[in-house]
Amino acid sequence: MADARALQARLEQQRHAFAAEPFPSAETRRDRLAHLADMTRHHRDEISQAIHQDFGHRAEAETRLAEVFPLLQAVGHARRHLKDWMRPRRAGVPWRLQPARARIYRQPLGVVGIIAPANYPWSLALLPAVDALAAGDRVMIKPSEQTPATSELMAKLAARYFDGDELRVVTGDADTARAFAALPFDHLLFTGSPRVGREVAKAAAANLTPVTLELGGKTPAIVADDADLSHAARRIAFGKWLNAGQTCIAPDHVLIDAARLPAFIEAIRGAVKGFYPDGTASNDYSALLGEPARQRLEGVLDEARDHGCRVIELGERQSLNQGTKLPPTLVIDPTANLAIMQEEVFGPWLPVIGVRDFDAALARVANGPSPLALYAFTDDPARRRRLLEQSRSGGVVFNDTLWHYAVPALPFGGIGESGMGAYQGEAGFLRFSHQRSVFLQARHNAVGLLNPPYRKWLMRLLGL
CATH class of the missing domain: 3.40.309.10 (Aldehyde Dehydrogenase; Chain A, domain 2)
Structure with a gap:
């Protein structure tokens, strides 16, 4: 219960911060992404040592190849393409409604929760955060309790490089993870086994929280x-x-x-x-x-x-x-x-x-x-x-x-037994965004002719 109350308080802090800045500028988002890259680049040796400690032995080259390199590459890709991803898209308008216009605005969701696995404890916790930060969201991460040294290092560095209302890392045991999954996030991403994924989906369903599940399988x-x-x-x-x-x-x-x-x-x-x-x-x-x-x-x-x-x-x-x-x-x-x-x-x-x-x-x-x-x-x-x-x-x-x-x-x-939803790159940006439909009616238009009483000749003319 204490864990649940503390987690709820942290979520409310991030929600309050998001409400004060519901659409961060491209510059703000790029700055947050740069902090994520710096947090990884400047501490890669500490990251390698922590993962090595958790595993008993992890090849340093594998940590650099599979934990550090993908994250830095993802940040660079997001920062390069961010302004284009944020740009509203035009949508076609049927001729019967013209000269109205339509747009699709890519709006941040709010606060995104990430439950990370132990096998790649750095990259699989922070790669989804790249997409969420690019989308303008606030992020809360629950790393695996099976990698305590890496999780503690991540929490310490996140507190140094980010305000807690931007990105926060929550450490704890399996009970903490269950309380985390039950929080009313605006989106929840889980990476792990299908068995635990089902439990996470059930907990999220109580809050109607959308989920992305990355579950593996027999490749x-x-x-x-x-x-x-x-x-x-x-x-x-x-x-x-x-x-x-x-x-x-x-x-x-x-x-x-x-x-x-x-x-x-x-x-x-x-x-x-x-x-x-x-x-x-x-x-x-x-x-x-x-x-x-x-x-x-x-x-x-x-x-x-x-x-x-x-x-x-x-x-x-x-x-x-x-x-x-x-x-x-x-x-x-x-x-x-x-x-x-x-x-x-x-x-x-x-x-x-x-x-x-x-x-x-x-x-x-x-x-x-x-x-x-x-x-x-x-x-x-x-x-x-x-x-x-x-x-x-x-x-x-x-x-x-x-x-x-x-x-x-x-x-x-994944798909089916291997998961639902996808992230990374623009797909991740869209995963953690709301595609908001906007219809702009022209001052002078003919849609008023569609008001009752309905005219049969007009319906025939419009093919209705």
Whole structure:
């Protein structure tokens, strides 16, 4: 209750500030975005250290690549395009209502709440804030309780770079997160699991708060028979074992022609050896976040072994003072009823499944839940077109993995089981804006002829 009252008070403070400045100028918004960039750029070493502390080991290059770089790039993109995004749009007016004019004004919503996950604790908390600040909103963030060092650093730096009524970071446990989700925000964005996403949506529904849910899912990678196996293996290995597989758009499993499966396994072996020559001891290979993650992953792997799956570990397990490094591991041809194929892997296990051909792989994807991303390795334009037309996913990447997320102009979001709504770039600006319809009637007009008593001849003339 104390948490709820304190959170409500902070929300009211931001609401009051928004009411006093309901349409911040472009200069004000650009200034707030610059503060967000400075907060990240000037403290990147502290950010890396905090994340490393929370994980037990996080490769510094991965933190810079996946936490710092995307945020700075998103801020630069928003600042460059902000004035155009803010500009009112013309809307066509039917000839019967002319000479009236119509416009669409992009108006800030108010106060946006963000509930962030633990796997990328800096970027996934602050990237939505880029869009919300660009839209002219106030922002309140609840970072994950699983990354306390990063969350405390974010709260400390946010208080230094922003007024509390502009952007505020709220730390606390799961009870705080539940109280946060129940606040009457003008929009609430949640990134995390489908199970928790449903709870967040229910809490928001009580206040009729609109939600954006980024939920992940079982992202497939299809390797067609015309794909270069060495290239496909390197790109899948990069996407899979970045952050030890703890990425919502990591390749979750591979679908490949059964005849090419042995050669793909060898190509993956080579890719892993090239990326991590010292195996899990490499400083470039990250640890799992938390003991529950290790227990869950080992449980699903044990089940796969018990059901006769071939398991290929491409390294050794390594225990750290805090956290564990689990090696890149292939699970060959698991059946659909196993947990590893029922839930998002979210770790370094990679199921590799032999299928008849590309069409069989595409049918399998099309008939399953819609993933957050879909990867396909093929140079065949006809196959690419069929994949785009016959499947659903949040995003699609051909001949690579992950990098669509690094394009600020591309919307990022899921569909169906993988979420609802999208943010990033102009899509994010619109997500956190109200598109307000405005109709401007001319002083001299003919719409008065449509007043009662209605004239049949006029209705016929107007085609009504």
